[in-house]
Amino acid sequence: MHLFQIPLFFMGVICPHIPFIYSLLLWRCGPFLMDDWLKWALVSVIQFVIGKRFYIAAIRALRNGSTNMDVLVALGTTASYVYSVCALLYGALTGFWSTTYFETSAMLITFVLLGKYLECLAKGKTSDAIKKLVELTPPTALLVVKDKDGRSIEEREIDSLLIQPSDTLKVLPGTKIPADGIVTWGSSYVNESMVTGESLPVLKEINASVIGGTINFHGVLHIHATKVGSDTVLSQIINLVETAQMSKAPIQKFADYVASIFVPTIVALSILTLLCWYTAGALGAYPDEWLPENGNHFVFALMFSISVVVIACPCALGLATPTAVMVATGVGANNGVLIKGGDSLERAQMVKYVIFDKTGTLTQGKANVSVAKVFAGMDRGEFLKLVASAEASSEHPLAKAILQYARHFHFFDESSLTNGSQNDANELKPGWLYDASDFSAIPGKGVQCIIDGQRVLVGNRKLLVESGINISTEVESFVVELEESAKTGILVACDGILIGVLGVADSLKREASVVIEGLKKMGITPVMVTGDNWRTARAVAKEVGIQDVRAEVMPAGKADVVRSFQKDGSIVAMVGDGINDSPALAAADVGMAIGAGTDIAIEAANYVLMRDNLEDVITAIDLSKKTFSRIRLNYVFAMAYNIIAVPVAAGVLFPSLGIKLPPWVAGACMALSSVSVVCSSLLLRRYRKPRLTTILEIVVN
Structure with missing residues (x-):
């Protein structure tokens, strides 16, 4: 694209200052000047070869009964191109030469594609979490070969893709664990922060489970591989994050609805702009000095009309939600909080009740x-x-x-x-x-x-x-x-x-009472549900600061407790271990499986909190609130941009202030608005989860 845009820029800006070359451009070749022939040829390539994607996308959208940004771009650039061709032919036939706007069409396509390229770069940064997770898997592994009696006879380096369940693998100090498994020999500390978000190394001894991709620190370990390939916890996390980043939040439906009526409205406003300025000119409502050189009232009105089409930006509306969701899910994964999608994020920021299971959730789970x-x-x-x-x-x-x-x-x-x-x-x-x-x-x-x-x-x-x-x-x-x-x-x-x-x-988790107090400060009511007896339940609840207790509840009855809180339309979160609490996790508006990376937890819950730490409940809710604050800000910016930009492009300020946006400037503004929304979403990457010592200081805006 730039190879064709550069000569156009050279011909319009540089050549007039070089007499010899400029004289060649003014050389008449047939009915047109050489300058006109070259511009027509170069812009035709840009319009119909490089800009082909806009026509294809616009036709596809119209066939589906919808309209999008591609329709506006196709309309604006085609209007500019067709007018310029008509101006050339009209001049050849009548001798009255009008100004052509080939450069406008070329620059519009240039800026729109540049904006899309910058969007792709920005969006690519939102997937850094997935890239980092993929890179965790080591390329090779040490396979321990055993004889029939189970004695080690050989160590062989193999590709990690060749690991099979039940293989015995040797993990040296400082290397990555190649697959999920169970420690069969040795003792060492393992850094699991890249998967669980837990900063402190975890002691792994015989019969302890290990996660593929985590780093072995000090000792040598022999592990019995249990899950490989797509079955590993790491692969499940990657799939979960990818699915979440592609999902739509319910609030996105609002943006889709606005966009569906936005484009027809803009086209109507563009036509109205054209008619108003042309009619006003024909009636002498403004002086001829306003007209461009060798221009007329129709050309003057057409430029305003094209600017209206081009500057309107449904892209910013369309990008407001998905980019923020993509960033938030990546940030969550980096902090050990796996989010299933935009709908889960949206519901979590409206949570009114958080129901906690007792054993293994509020307590250590080690009786x-x-x-x-x-x-x-x-x-x-x-x-x-x-x-x-x-x-x-x-x-x-x-x-x-x-x-x-x-x-x-x-x-x-x-x-x-x-x-x-x-x-x-x-x-x-x-x-x-x-x-x-x-x-x-x-x-x-x-x-x-x-x-x-x-x-x-x-x-x-x-x-x-x-x-x-x-x-x-x-x-x-x-x-x-x-x-x-x-x-x-x-x-x-x-x-x-x-x-x-x-x-x-079963002793309480050290952070339980502080997290409960933090939820109260956020305006959320904590509830405890347990199958234990009432006296024990009340004693535990009193110790952590929970007033609402439901005791002697069977596993199946926990889902009924969740539904009882949902009757008045309240959004309810359920926090459990993800196994016997799976019916309640599924029934809740927001299910949070804490300290679990199991298939059941991932299937039943909306959030999987990889660390066995209640602080992540606060993190999940706080991240969702921050994300939707950013989404709302994106929507406000996108709507405000269009409300201000469209009237300016239509020439409302031209009679009083002389402000006029040429179509190519309108295209640059449109591209900039989309990029700015994406960059706004990228600011979520600076998110820092609340620390235990500051949870009580959380202020909910």
Whole structure:
């Protein structure tokens, strides 16, 4: 394009100051001057070859019954080009030569394409997050080859694309982990900040999970690859960010609607401008001195009309939302907050209630048995063995806590435990547990099974009461005491008799109370929902500062709690672990899966908070508010630009102030407006998430 624009510029600006060359341009060749022939040829190439894309896009839009910026560009440049050709032919036939405006058509296309090029450059910067994520995957990996007996016999460097699930990979210090997997040997700290946003390195030991693309710091690790290729957490993040950046926010529908009526309105205003100025000239309403050299009233009116078409910019309206959404999703990914799309961003900035699951969300999710009391004439060790045998088949976090406590009691002096013995304790020893049969887990209540012909129940009050087991006053008082101290009481019954109680504590996350207070400062009401009993729930809620509590709620009932808050039209966010809370996450207007990178979390939630940190709830909401403040600013700018620019282009200020925008200047202004909206959105890249120490100082505008 520039190769054709340069000679046009040279002919119009430089050549008149070079007598020899200028005389050649004024040489008459047939009916036209050489200058006219050259301009016609060069501009024809620009108009119909380089500018072909505008005609194709305009025709496609009109066939679909819509109008867009391409229609305006095609109309404006074609009007300028056709008039110039007609002026040349009219001069050849009549001898009356009018000024041609070939340069105007060429410069319009030049500036519009330059604007689109700058937009592409700016948009490309919004995808830096994806590029950085893609670059995280190392190109090669060290494969550990084993013989039939499982002994390592060789280490081979292979391309990362060739890694298969179940491969054993060696990760050296300072290198990137090539795939998702489980540590089978070694111990080291791993920097996961590029994926989760967590700044502190995480200790990885045997059986710990690792994420592909993260950096191993100190020790050598052997990992068992579990997910490769498109199944890895990193690939899921990349796909999620790409999908989010391509999605439309509901507010975009407003811009699409405005654009659909904007172009026909501008065309109508352009025609009206042409008629008004031409009629006024014909009636002598303005002096002939206003006319261009060798011009007439029609040419004078046409230039205003073309400027109106060209300066109007629906592009700025169209770019206001998608560019901001693209930047915000990239910024979120860099901070460990994955956003599913523009609709999620829009809903999050209007959240009125945030409902928190208790276990694993407000609490650490790592339950520990703090007390075990036997109420029957049974040895304490025998009691723990019986409970552990019943819970051995359960996947519930409380069951794992009970098993760990029982193992320690039976096999170790806890004061002498080391990291090595801790790992050993996680392996069941043959003959330690009783054989349990007819095991069944009862959601929200506990478990039951048969051990040595006796029916064993382990669970909450509801389970025992529904089974017809009497709870004595002494036991009830002990359980109440546990619950009032924010512990969960686990009741154990054998053969219809209550034999003991375990007190299980799950400590709160250190940032929980501050985050809750931060939400209140933002005008958002926090709510806690849990399957735990009322006393424990109230004790935990009181500690973090939540007034509204819903306890003893089954997993399926959490979605009903969400819907109860939505009845008055309020926007509700649900924060959970993304697995047993998935129905509630799906039911909420904004689902936030915290500390989870699982398929279930990504499927059910609108936001996936990769770190196990409640601060990211604040970050997600704050980022959405900042994003939509920027989108609204973009809309105000785009609308204000058109409201001011169109009348100026129509010549409203020309009679009084002599201000006139030639069509090529109008084209430059139009391109600049689009670029400025994109640059406005790019300012979101400077976003910094609120820190824990400043959350209480958040001021919501």
